[in-house]
Amino acid sequence: MHNFTLIKTKGDPGRTVNSLLAGLVEKELVQGVLTLAVGPFSSLPMPSLLCSIEQIKNSSPLAPAAGVSAAVHAARISRGPEKFRTAAVLRPCELRALVELAKLNQARLENLVLISMECPGRLENRRYLELRSEHPDLDVDYYLHPDLQAEASGTCLSCTDFIPEYVHLGICLLGLDLKQEIGISWHQEQGEELARVMEFVSGQESDSRRQAIKELEAARKNAWLNLQEKTAQEISTPEGLQKAIGDCLGCFNCQRACPVCFCRDCVSSREAFEQDPEELYDRGARKGSLRLPTDLTMFHLTRLAHMAHACVGCGQCSSVCPSRIPLADIFRTTGASTQEELGYRPGRSPDEPVPLVRFSEEKDT
Amino acid sequence: MNQNVRALVIGAGISGIRAALDLAEAGHSVLLTEKALAPGGLLLSLDRQFPDNHCGLCRILPGDITGRVWNACMRRGFGHPDIEYLPGVEVLDIQGTPGNLSALMNRRGLKVDPQKCTGCLECLKVCPVSQPYPLAPGLGQCKAVHPSAPHKPDNWLSINPDACTLCGKCMEVCPTGAIHAAEGNGPESMDKLSLAVLATGVEYFDPQLHNHLGCGHWPDAITSLDFERLISGVGPTRGVLRRPSDLGKVRKAAWIQCAGSRNLKLNADHCSGICCMIALKQALLAREKGMQCALFYMDLRTPGRNWQKYLNQAQQKGIRLIRCRPHSIVRDPGEDSLRIAYAPAPGEQRDENFDLIVFSVGRDPGYKLPAWAGQEGVIVTKGSERVLDIAGSLIAASAAAGRALRSFSDSCAQPGGEAYVSEHEHIHPSVLVVGGGPAGLSAALSLAEQKTQVVLVEKKDHLGGHAIKSMVPEVREQVLELRDKVQKHPEIEVLNEARLQSCTGPAGRFVARLLDARGHKREVKHGAAILACGTNPSRVETEDPRIINVFDLPEKLLSPDAPGNSSGRTVFILCSGTRREPADYCSKVCCQLALRQAIEIRRLNPESEVTIFYRDIIVQGDDEQLYTRARSDGVCFIPYLPEKPPVFQAGEKSVTVQGVDPYLKEDLQIEADRLILASGVIPESASDLARIFDIQSTEHGFLKEADVKYRPLDSVRAGIFVCGSGRNPVLAGEAVLEGEAAAQTALSWLARGRRNWPGSFVRVKTALCSLCAMCLQACPFKARYPDEHTGAMAVDALACQGCGACIAVCPNKASAWAGQEEEEMHELE
Amino acid sequence: MNLNDAQLREKIARGPGGGKNSPRICLGCGTCAAGCPMTGIEGFDPRIIVRMAQTNRFQELGNSVLPWLCTMCGRCEESCPMDVRIVSMVREARGMGGNKTIPEAIRRGIEMFMAHGNNLGLPDEDFGFIVEDVAEELTEEPGFEDFVLPVDKEDARLLFTLHNKLVNTQNEDLKHWWKILHAAEESWTLPGSSWEGVNWGLFSGQDEVLQAGVDTIVKNMERLKTRGLMYPE
Amino acid sequence: MNTQDNLKRHPGEETGQDLNVLALVCNWCTYTAADLAGVTRLKYPTQVKLIRFMCTGMIDVRYILRCFLEGADGVFIGGCHPGDCHYLSGNLKARVRIKGLRPVLEMAGIPEQRLRLSWIGASEGKKLQEELTGFTSEVRKLGPASFRQMHLV
Secondary structure, three states, X not given: OOOEEEEEOOOOHHHHHHHHHHHHHHOOOOOEEEEEEOOOXXXXXXXXXXXXXXXXXXXXXXXXXXXXXXXXXXXXXXXXXXXXXXXXXEOHHHHHHHHHHXXXXXXXXXXXEEEEEOOOOOEOXXXXXXHHHHOOOHHHHHHHOHHHXXXXXXXXXXXXXXXXXXOOEEEEXXXXXXXXXXXXXXXXXXXXXXXXXXXXXXXXXXXXXXXXXXXXXXXXXXXXXXXXXXXXXXXXXXXHHHHHOOOOOOOOHHHHHOXXXXXXXXXXXXXXXXXXXXXXXXXXXXXXXXXXXXXHHHHHHHHHHHHHXXXXXXXXXXXXXXXXXOHHHHHHHHHHHHHHHHOOXXXXXXXXXXXXXXXXXXXXX | OEEEEEEEEEOOEHHHHHHHHHHHHOOEEEEEXXXXXXXXXXXXXXXXXOXXXXXXXXXXOXXXXXXXXXXXXXXXOOOEOOXXXXXXXXXXXXXXXXXXXXXXXXXXXXXXXXXXXXXXXXXXXXXXXXXXXXXXXXXXXXXXXXXXXXXXXXXXXXXXXXOOOOOOHHXXXXXXXXXXXXXXXEEEEEEEEOEEEEOOOOOEOOOOOOOHHHEOOXXXXXXXXXXXXXXXXXXXXXXOOEXXXXXXXXXXXXEEEEEOOOEOOOOEOOEOOOHHHHHHHHHHHHHHOOOEEXXXXXXXXXXXXXXXXXXXXXXXXXXXXXXOOOOEEEOOOOOOOEXXXXXXXXXXXXXXXXXXXXXXXXEOOOOOOOHHHHOOOEEEOHHHOOOOOHHHHHHHHHHHHHHHHHHHHHHXXXXXXXXXXXXXXXOOOOEEEEXXXXXXXXXXXXXXXXXXXXXXXXXXXXXXXXXXXXXXXXXXXXXXXXXXXXXXXOOEEEEOOOEEEEEEOOOOOEEEEEEOOOOOEEEEEXXXXXXXXXXXXOOOOOOOOOEEEOXXXXXXXXOOOOOOOOOOEEEEEOOOOOOEOOEOOOOOHHHHHHHHHHHHHHHHOXXXXXXXXXXXXXXXXXXXXXXXXXXXXXOEEEXXXXXXXXXXXXXXXXXXXXXXXXXXXXEEEEEEOEEEEOOOEEOOOHHHHHHHOOOOEOOOOOEOOOEOOOEOOEOOOOOEEEOOOOOOOOOHHHHHHHHXXXXXXXXXXXXXXXXXXXXXXXXXXXXXOOOOOHHHHHXXXXXXXXXXXXXXXXXXXXXXXXXXXXXXXXXXXXXXXXXXXXXXXXXXX | OXXXXXXXXXXXXXXXXXXXOOHHHOOOOOHHXXXXXXXXHHHOOHHHHXXXXXXXXXXXXXXXXXXXXXXXXXXXXXXXXXXXXXXXXHHHHHHHOHHHOOOHHHHHHHHHHHHHOOOOOOOHHHXXXXXXXXXXXXXXXXXXXXXXXXXXXXXXXXXXXXXXXXXXXXXXXXXXXXXHHHHOOOOEEEOOOOOEOOOOHHHHOOHHHHHHHHXXXXXXHHXXXXXXXXXXX | OOHHHHHHHOOHHHHOOOOOEEEEEEOOOHHHHHHHHHHOOOOOOOOEEEEEEOOHXXXXXXXXXXXXXXXXXXXXXXXXXXXXXXXXXXXXXHHHHHHHHHHHHHHXXXXXXXXXXXXXXOOOHHHHHHHHHHHHHHHHHHOOOHHHOOOOO
């Protein structure tokens, strides 16, 4: 990587990023920043649109939490007129989701400065709060202590896409002494432009950094393969899937939390609750009983069929499921096959067309 | 509908059906007669057609098929509310005047009523006659009563009047009384016909009658028409290739081109045009089944934008192309295959055995139109004069329908006028024609003569395109006449030196924005557009005045006092820039032009020497006579292989051309006084037009039609039509025909839209639409567009053909079937 | 270009069939070559003949051995879809070569013919002896005792010319012919001189020889007032 | 287009059919081929129920899922050959959709052999027979689908 520079942190990498973000606003490159911040009444850092320099300097861009996917909010903010340009600090998975949304006209990337970080993973919300009570400086400590990182969500621990790909500015955290410095990389035309204005000086990356990335990659890959295998074995049988989703409440949390599910009103939610009693009886009579709400297998398979190709592996579906259905495992495993089958990688580039409307004219493929 | 106009279309092959559809869609009532029972003509026999080796016959039906036309494969039948189909009727004569013609028709023999017939086939059991099956002559026998077509259900039976003895046994045995003598058996007159279109097609050469290379004697030597039946899934062998003689396995098959054409002894100085492609197709189909295939040819005629690729494909798939004409076919005692004697190269004589030999037959040299074809008011489709491919037949048929209507409106006062007055406020009644070459001129004039306003946009400062400089006097005159008529016609506004910038809006309500000659902005509202841009000669990069582009020659060198003309040697190199990557297509016009020029040079100076290096001389139909003439006038033709083209070097005294004479196996060095290069044409403005009108263009930048076989002049966008060389290189005469056909296609479309504004197939639930635009990408007809007013993705009802692709792709069913809820599709009552 | 060439070109352009059957019209399809019994032998191919004719190399063709490889069987012409008269062309080419290219046997035969009226150079006297000898042998056979050889008999129906090999080595064949004629009670006669029926001018392409051969026969027929001609080829 | 109805009308139990195979076919090519198969008296397994669509390109993946969830043992999709589509590219869209659907079926425990996409032209009555016969026997080898009796969530 050539477009890379180191910035001194003076002990707090989060604050360093905050200054950088504030700089973007000060230099009028953006009108606001979308990043995690703890509000006056919330305990969790939540995605927030920050417009004042002061608020930006108090935000928590590196907090290892993601109460909701910020991708959806970045998408929403970006759909405004050109005068609202926003710097969005997103996890790599959120960034990928945002790129997917952009392909479907749900986001306008030209209104965003895309900032992301090398992501060791996020903590589940409850765990974040628990750990923060033990570590008041959790947002910094998390990056310094590998045992804290091991507490990250299961999805994150088996995520191999922890380095942002389609991004303007990348915050580099791996293989660096974060008490001393963090790295900034820049990409795309927009990134180059930002680097020029921010007067970044291109420098060399250390071997230790490369090594750290390699190690993490290997560990994650291993975990991912294990997870895939486990999912294939335990779930992908007729009974397995039924068992896995057996306790589904039909709350549709997973669908609402999914950053790439973009429909205004999900076809499945309409379907599950729009049946008349006569039909319910009819169906019940056929097999002797009918599980209510009905058609939840159809709902989950529909979601897989519609979105598996676009699954960015953020794990929000699992995190929000009250019945602890391993939805992310199911989605990611299916998604990996679908994506390979279609030669598609979600979020890789906004120029890569959505596969389901792209078809080959070839006779036999 | 204009009930006064009553059109007769003779022949229900695709030409006849196309002409009938055009007339009917324009609002006239049509009688469509067919000698056989089933409509479809030759296409009934051809299951798979080039260049995609599949079918698609259904696509000639109009787009908004609901309720108006049988929405089924046309092999199963054809129905249209304004077309009365008269099967089993032969037209014997037509007399009268346009507007009041009367036709003498013959309904002969017995008929089986498909309404009453149950398909029990008892009649077949009792029929005493045995005759060659009309759809597979030489490949099997059948009774006088037989299935009318391979794809027809059993209750569609024909009785061949020539074979039937009228013994009446079938009538006795029929349990439902479905068999009866034809209504009005015998000649009968039909009067008060406004016009007639003759679309019977040509007759094919029968090599058996001429004992051509033993055809008829050897059962395993068959014609290309028979081969279609042999390879058909519904043919006598159910598509398994077997030798007709003993049903033995076919391992090796040969095709022999030009059976009955390009033969002076048979008085056949013509090329049938499409046999090369048919043979390549048949060989490809046989190859798919594992056969070894060889094709004996002299020139592989694959003209135009698409066919060269097809040839390449055939070569890649391992079809042997052997450039020579076999001498004889024999069967050695004890052998079960046939032996072909041929000589592929000088001094090289070969014998090779084949299980099956196919004669590529074309137009019978003795074929003549009936005498009444010359009757005023009878329009003959080009496809009844020469063999045309599917697209060519359809284009010719539409042009004929247009000519018929125009000739009719000339002789009678305003008969068809009413049909073209806008009845629907949404459709703009005018047509934008882009391009003032032969295609554009003829399109504009055809439209105007059918009372349609036209805006003709031309980039240059004059109309007529390259054709006004044509060296063929008839072409020049034709184009100049068209130009005069167009310029004088009150319905046509000509905008020279105009620059088109954009075209927006849904079908029927287009708005084009352009800059006129003075640079002023102009908006043209139009219901339909015809894109008729042409091509330009590709440049020949040289400063040397002796090296000349074939397209520049007429002006530069044909005048007797032009420099170099009196001197000795002229060399042509054909295909010098085309038929290989990157311009892997044939420009079609160069061969013809070079032949004319060579003949002219020899005529002006009999002392001169003219040599033409060529890959394949590609001329079709009676243009073959140009080639024959050039040869007999002493032009020397030297074939070259694409991998070893002749090379040239400009020297002080002459241009040295080096090549190889394959007959003498000698290196040649010609000190030429001038070298003419046929570097082909390029569609310079087509890709720009494609972008402006949001239609597709090909890899080489030609305008792409919706369907290369069955909708050759439609684009994928409803209301946008394409024609002329910008679509596919054509000769000037063909461009004129395409222009007329495009005009008729546009008129049919406009009339259909006005008369019968379709209810949309697709409904958009605005509240659900997330504007993801997947429907836009999925729609093959560009019928989906973002509606600024509703903020949702709207449906262009005129363009929508109801395929449901947008609905399938819409994740939450914001796009839904107009008449059906998504839930109903899953039937969860 | 010399005058001779120009004349030649004109001649070729017209072709032996008078324009329509010119070699120029050849498509190069090779039907002729596929049917020719000589294709491939010493590089022979009818297409080469036609090509050389097309490209104004007729003299060169005449000087080459190619025209003499042709058997003049005519299969090529029969099958040519362009109706090119290939055999006639071969003959003309042979004539172009002059005495240089004519095979020795034929050249000598022609010389003999021009000098003596037959290809063997056989004096009329010797011919008389030979045929009388054979006739005498024939009368010894049963049923032919009354056979009388008609020589120079006037007003016969047929003038019977001979292939020289019948006079030279295959005398027996004479008898077969005569037996037939005798049995048929045909009215015929042998010419006492200029009996040669083989016209090698036809093969050599020399029109003057061809003419001479025809002339001798015509003269004989006029002299003997015969109405018909038996010709061995 | 009424999957459940079809299953109800011919439930395996009532007719003694061991299998339910649904064939979703396009109007222009495969349905015509089926018609032709009828005309030429070619027999294909009675377990197959044809459902006619205007185009394979309008077959929502959810229809296929629905077929399986309602107890179909096999789903056959028949469309025009590439290049033959009456609507230009519907068959190609179907192809890519089915490609993307296969991993979903796999996750649901539906073996990929239970879903077949085939191109059958209007003249290929014989191919239709062969394909349907072959597919049915392949499905028979797999046995009845588990979803038929299962109480699905």
